[in-house]
Amino acid sequence: MRFTPVVALAAFTASTTASVASDRYIVHFADAASARAATHASQFAPTERRLSDAPRHLRSLAAGGEVFELGPDEASRVSALPGVDAVEEDLMFEPTTVVASLWKRQWYMHDPKVGVDAEKAWKYTRGAGAVVAVLDTGITPHPEFDGQLLPGYDFISDAGAARDGDGRDADPTDMGNWSDPGECHSPEGKASTWHGTHMAGLIAARAGNRPGIVGLAPEAKLIPVRVLGRCGGRSSDIADAIVWASGGDVPGVPTLARRADVINLSMGTTGACGPLLRRAIEQARSRGSVIVTSAGNDQKNANTNTPANCPGVVSVAALGRDGAMASYSNFGNVTLAAPGGHIGDRGADDILSTWDIGKRGRERSVFGYRGGTSVAAPQVAALVALMRSADPDITVDQVTQQLVDNARPLPGPCPKGCGAGLMDAGATVDAVVEDRGRY
Ligand SMILES: [Ca+2]
Ligand SMILES: [Ca+2]
Ligand SMILES: [Ca+2]
Known part of the structure; x- marks a missing residue:
C-alpha cells in the first residue's frame, strides 16, 4: 500500500501533543499530484483546530511550494515522507538589527x-x-x-x-x-x-x-x-x-x-x-x-x-x-x-x-x-x-x-x-x- 503524503501527514500528527506550538513551513512536493492531494485534504481540517491537530494548508506559492502550519517536531518527519522533496521553515525576516528570537x-x-x-x-x-x-x-x-x-x-x-x-x-x-x-x-x-x-x-x-x-x-x-x-x-x-x-x-x-x-x-x-x-x-x-x-x-x-x-x-x-x-x-x-x-x-x-x-x-x-x-x-x-x-x-x-x-x-x-x-x-x-x- 502506498501512503500519500496526506495520509502519512495525518497519521503521525495525531500523535503529537497539543502543547507543541505550530509554526509555518514550506513543503516542496515531488510532483503536482502529491501537492494537490495534500493541500486538498487539509482543507477538511476542523476550523476550530487545536495547535498541531493536523497540518493546515495556508497557500500555494508562485515560486513553487505549499505553506503549511506544522509543529516543529512534525517538520522533520514530514520531510522524510514519500512525495515530499523538502521542508523549509517559513522564516521571519525583520530589519537586520532586530529579529524575533536571537x-x-x-x-x-x-x-x-x-x-x-x-x-x-x-x-x-x-x-x-x-x-x-x-x-x-x-x-x-x-x-x-x-x-x-x-x-x-x-x-x-x-x-x-x-x-x-x-x-x-x-x-x-x-x-x-x-x-x-x-x-x-x-x-x-x-x-x-x-x-x-x-x-x-x-x-x-x-x-x-x-x-x-x-x-x-x-x-x-x-x-x-x-x-x-x-x-x-x-x-x-x-x-x-x-x-x-x-x-x-x-x-x-x-x-x-x-x-x-x-x-x-x-x-x-x-x-x-x-x-x-x-x-x-x-x-x-x-x-x-x-x-x-x-x-x-x-x-x-x-x-x-x-x-x-x-x-x-x-x-x-x-x-x-x-x-x-x-x-x-x-x-x-x-x-x-x-x-x-x-x-x-x-x-x-x-x-x-x-x-x-x-x-x-x-x-x-x-x-x-x-x-x-x-x-x-x-x-x-x-x-x-x-x-x-x-x-x-x-x-x-x-x-x-x-x-x-x-x-x-x-x-x-x-x-x-x-x-x-x-x-x-x-x-x-x-x-x-x-x-x-x-x-
Ligand atoms: Ca563624570
Ligand atoms: Ca557619568
Ligand atoms: Ca533577553
Whole structure:
C-alpha cells in the first residue's frame, strides 16, 4: 500500500501533543499530484483546530511550494515522507538589527562543538544571588537590562575623557567613546563602540523578553562601572574601580553594600603589570572577587598584555567559530579560552549581544555582533557568577581550579597554547554542585 503524503501527514500528527506550538513551513512536493492531494485534504481540517491537530494548508506559492502550519517536531518527519522533496521553515525576516528570537544566533551558547553548553548549566542555576561588576565604557539603556542592574559608578576622573561634564560621579552611563580624525591614534577617527553594553549583555541580558538575547547568567545582577572613555582609560581609575567593586573603600565614593563575585576586565594594553594594579587585584581577591580579563588581541603571548599578565587573574583567549584559536588572539600565558568569533567583517560568526546604534552619542538600543578576546572574557565572568550562585562559599582559587579542571579540549588547533581549553559552563557548574560542601 502506498501512503500519500496526506495520509502519512495525518497519521503521525495525531500523535503529537497539543502543547507543541505550530509554526509555518514550506513543503516542496515531488510532483503536482502529491501537492494537490495534500493541500486538498487539509482543507477538511476542523476550523476550530487545536495547535498541531493536523497540518493546515495556508497557500500555494508562485515560486513553487505549499505553506503549511506544522509543529516543529512534525517538520522533520514530514520531510522524510514519500512525495515530499523538502521542508523549509517559513522564516521571519525583520530589519537586520532586530529579529524575533536571537537564540539561534547565539551559537557561542549552544553550538555542540564550540559552544559553552549554557543549557546544561541552567539545569542548576541561572545566576540568582550572584553579582558581576563590568568595568568598561559604562552602560546604555536597553530592554535587556530591565531589572538587571545594581547602582554602578563612573570612575573616569578626567572630564574630557568622560564627556559627561565632570569627573567621577554616580552615573555610569556610557557617553560614547567616538574619536575625531587624528584623535586617539586613529587617523580616520572611530565610531562609539558601546563596549560595556555589549559585555553586560553577554553576562546578564535577561531571559524571556522578545526580541532578544539571553546572557549566560540571566538571573545575576550587574554593577556597571565606567572606567573607559574617550581614547581609553587610566590605570589609576581602573585600580580604584577594582577596589570599589570588590567592596573596598575609595575616598569620596560610597562603599558597596556587597562586593561583586566577579569583576570583568575586557581591556588591555602592552606592558608589565604595575604595582598599582597588582595591589588592587590582590586586595579584590582577598575580599572574594574573582578577576576575569581578556588575553588581548595582539597575536602575542598574553604575558605581554596587562592586566592579562597580572598575578591571580583568570585570563581568557578567544576561539573562532571553527573552534581553533582566533587569528587575533593572544595565547600562551592564559587560563582558558572561550568563543570570541572573528574581527573585521562583523557577522553571524561573531558574538551577538546588546548594542546601541548611535555612531557618537547613544540613539537606540539594538543588537550587534562583535569579535575579540573582549567578548570571550565576559562569558567566563558569567560562568563564575553561575558557580557562585551554585555555591556561594566557593573561594577565588577554587573557582579558578574548577574552571581549569572542567574546561574541555579545544575543538580546533591552538599550537601556541590556549590554557586549559574551552570553558565548559555545563561541566563546570555540574562539578561545583557535586563538590559543594567538600572543600
Ligand atoms: Ca563624570
Ligand atoms: Ca557619568
Ligand atoms: Ca533577553
